[in-house]
Amino acid sequence: MHVVFPGSFDPPTYGHLNIIERCTAMFSRIDVVIADNKNKASLFSVDERFHILKEIVSVYENVRIFIWDSLIVKFLTKHNAHVLVRGVRSASDYEYEFMLAQLNRGLGKNKVETLFIPTDQKYFVLRSSVIKEIVMLGGDVSDKVPKVVVHALQKKFTTIRNGEGM
Ligand code: ADP
Secondary structure, eight states: OEEEEEEOOSSOOHHHHHHHHHHHHHOSEEEEEEEOOTTSOOSSOHHHHHHHHHHHTTTOTTEEEEEEOSOHHHHHHHTTOOEEEEEEOSHHHHHHHHHHHHHHHHHTTTOOEEEEEEOOGGGTTOOHHHHHHHHHTTOOOTTTSOHHHHHHHHHHHHHHHTTOOO
16 A cells, blocks of 8 residues: 655654554655755755655655655645544644544545554654753753764754754
């Protein structure tokens, strides 16, 4: 089965990677789609996120990375896919994801299904916003994100501190 895993991935964490890895064991093709949302401020540009994700998933033959700036249902139509995957960390995540699933089902003319994958307990507190906060305050996130992300975060915050902008 072909599934699509959309998100911001700003930056990718071991929580995201865990969902991707578990998908590779279940599905024949996984398209990871980075949302290029111009209305949402992000730390990393979509191109930076693309390169980071590409490096992280290079070990999996059936994972591909895309950038998409429109409705996710349009991506599904273009790629002839019908199934979205979303990771769920908590009851509040579920409430939000349940609403999104209904919306996407409607937008996809009842042909779009959303599969929820519960997070591994090791990663249930991981979210990209928290990672950024910890690094900004000088904390260590090496057990929370892949090495390539640690380096990218350090580089990004050094640039910001030196006033070179984002
Ligand atoms: P966030 O900013 O919430 O980390 P993203 O938009 O990048 O989120 O999330 C993309 C998808 O990955 C969503 O389905 C989200 O629930 C899931 N996800 C994010 N972090 C985790 C985690 N630690 N465990 C499982 N799923 C996660």
